[in-house]
Amino acid sequence: MRFADILRFARDAAAGYPLRTFLSVLAMAIGVAAVVVLTALGDGARRYVVGQFSSLGSNLVIVLPGRSATGGFNPANAITKTPRDLTNDDAAGLLRLVPVQRVAPLFVGNSEISVGGRLREAVVAGTTASYFDIRNFEIAQGKVLPDEDWNRVIPVAVIGRKIQEEVFGNQPAVGQFVRLGDRRVRVIGVLKPTGQGLGMNTDEVVFVPVALAQSMFNSSTLFRILVEARGRNQIEDAKREVLTLLKARHGGEEDVTVITQDAVLATFDKLLRALTAAVAGIAAISLAVAGILVMNVMLVAVTQRTAEIGLLKAHGARGRTIRQAFLAEAAMISVVGAFAGYLLGQLGAFMLRKAFPVFPAYPPDWAVIAALATALTTGLLFGIMPARRAARMDPVQALMKY
C-alpha cells in the first residue's frame, strides 16, 4: 500500500468516527496546552524577576555598611565603634579603581515635601548625577541632578512620578520651589515611572544632591554605595578591589558587605528555571494520560473495525499494511491534537499577557518542542499495541464479526 494511500485511509477512518476522534484529539490538545501555558507561567515568573533585578542597572556592585557574616571574634570590635560609616570620600575613592565605571553614593532619609499647603511624606534620597545612569532612570521632564562636586550643597531636587502627581497635580513641577523638610529646593526634573527597586518605590522618592541630604539630616553616613563595573566579566574584579580599598580606608577592618546583582540574579534564575521544569514535568503527566487515552481509543477502533480488518486481509492486505494504517491513525490523532494544543496554549499565554501586561508569559522554546515531541511519541508509542493487535487478527474470526 502506498504511503499517501495509508495516510488517506487513516484520515478517512479517523473522520468516520468523529466524536471518538474529537475526544482523543481534545485530550492530546489539553495535555500539550497545559505544558505550554504552565511553562509560559513559570518562565514568565522567571523573566519577571530577572527583569526586576535588571532594572536595578547592569553590572551592579552594591556596598552596604556593616559585615553581613560574622568572622569570629575580632579584638578590634571591643574597642572601636563598628561598623565604621560609609562616607562620600569612601565612594569617591572607589572611582579610582580600574574595573569601576561609575560610582554613586546613596543617602536615604524620611522627610516631608510640601507646596502650596499640600504636604506629603517622602523618602529623600541624596545621591549624584551618576546614580541615574547606573539605574537607567529616564527623565520625563527637566533634567537630572547637576554633575557637581559631591560636597556642595545645591538646593535642587528631582522628584518621582507619584510625588509629582500628588503634590503638583496637573500643575507643571519643573522650576517650582518646594519645601523639603526645613529647606527650600527647586524642582529641576521629574522621573518617568519606574516602579520597585532596591526596596523602595522610586516613584515616591525625592532625589537631591548627596551633600544637601546629609546636611538636612545632619549625618554623613551613606545607606549604600552603588558601583558599576566596566563590564560583566569585571564584576568580580570590581567586587574584590572595592572590598580591598574600603578595608584599607577603614583601618584594615572589613566592615562593609559587597554584593553583586549577578549573584542574586543567578540564584533566582536557577531557582525559577527549576520551578518551570518541575511544572513542565507535572504537565507532562497529562500528556502521558492523553497517550493512554489514544491507546484506548485505538483499541476500541480495532474492536469496532474487526470485520473491516478481516475484509482488508481477505482482499490481500498484509499484516504490515494494517499495522501501518492503524499506527498512522494514532499518529494523526496525536499530531492534530498536539498542534491544536499548541495553538490553544499559545492563545492561553497570549490571554495571560493581555490580562497581566507586566507578566511576560511566553512559553520557552524548549518546552514547546518537548511538548510537541512528547505528544507525538506517546501517541505513536501507545498506538503500536492496538496496531499490532489489529495486524495479528485471524481473518476468519474477524470476518465473522460482520
Added chain:
Amino acid sequence: MALIELCGVERVFHLGDSTVNALARIDVSIDSGEYVAIMGPSGSGKSTLLNLLGLLDRPDAGTYRLEGRDVTTLSPDEQAAVRSRRIGFVFQSFHLVPRLTAAENIALPMMLAGIAASERTRRVDQALKDFGLNQRADHRPDQLSGGQRQRVAIARATIMQPAVLLADEPTGNLDRTTGDEVIHLLETLNAGGVTLIIVTHDPKLGVRARRQLVMEDGALKHDSARLPDAPVG
C-alpha cells in the same frame, strides 16, 4: 493442470476438550473456468473449505496447490499477495466499508496492492460501467440497495482480475429477483473465464452450477464430476 488441487486436506478445531473434524481428508480438483457449487447443511464444513480455498485459513494436514504451486507452506505475506492477485471474495452480507463510497470500495483491493491512483481511477470507472453503477459511484453503502451493494462487492472482488471468485451465500441477504440478478452477473463473469465457486445451501442455486460438491460432517459426500449418477442434494 488443475487450477485448484486439494490433497488429503484436514482441518481440526479444538473446542475445550473435544475436537471437531471440520474437514476430513478432502481430495478435490477444480479446473480453470469451472462453475462449482459447494452445498451441505450448516456445520458441514463448507465455509471452512471456502476459507481454506481463499487462503484465510490453513489446513492441519494435506496440501493445497493453486495453479500448481503449493500455497500451504507460504508465509502470511506471500499468502496475502496470492489473495490480492488471484482470489476474489464475495460475502453474504456484502462487507462494504461503510465510510467509503462505492468507487472507493471497489478501488480498495487495488489500493492495498499499491496500484497507482490514475490506474485505479481508470479501472474503477470501467468496472462502474460494466456493473451498471455509474450513477452510484459517490454513494456510500447505506445509500445503496441490497442488489447494488452486492454488485459493488462483486466489482471489488473482480477488480484485481483474479483467477478464482469465491462467493459465500452471495444471495443470502437478497430477495429472489435481486438474487437472480446477482447470480446472472456471477455466471456472466464465469462465462468470461473466471473460476466461480459458490457456497450455498439453496438447492435451486446449487443445480445451476455445472458441478456440485456436497459436504456432510466435514467430508465430501458427493462430487457430481466424479459420480455423475448420484443424486444431487
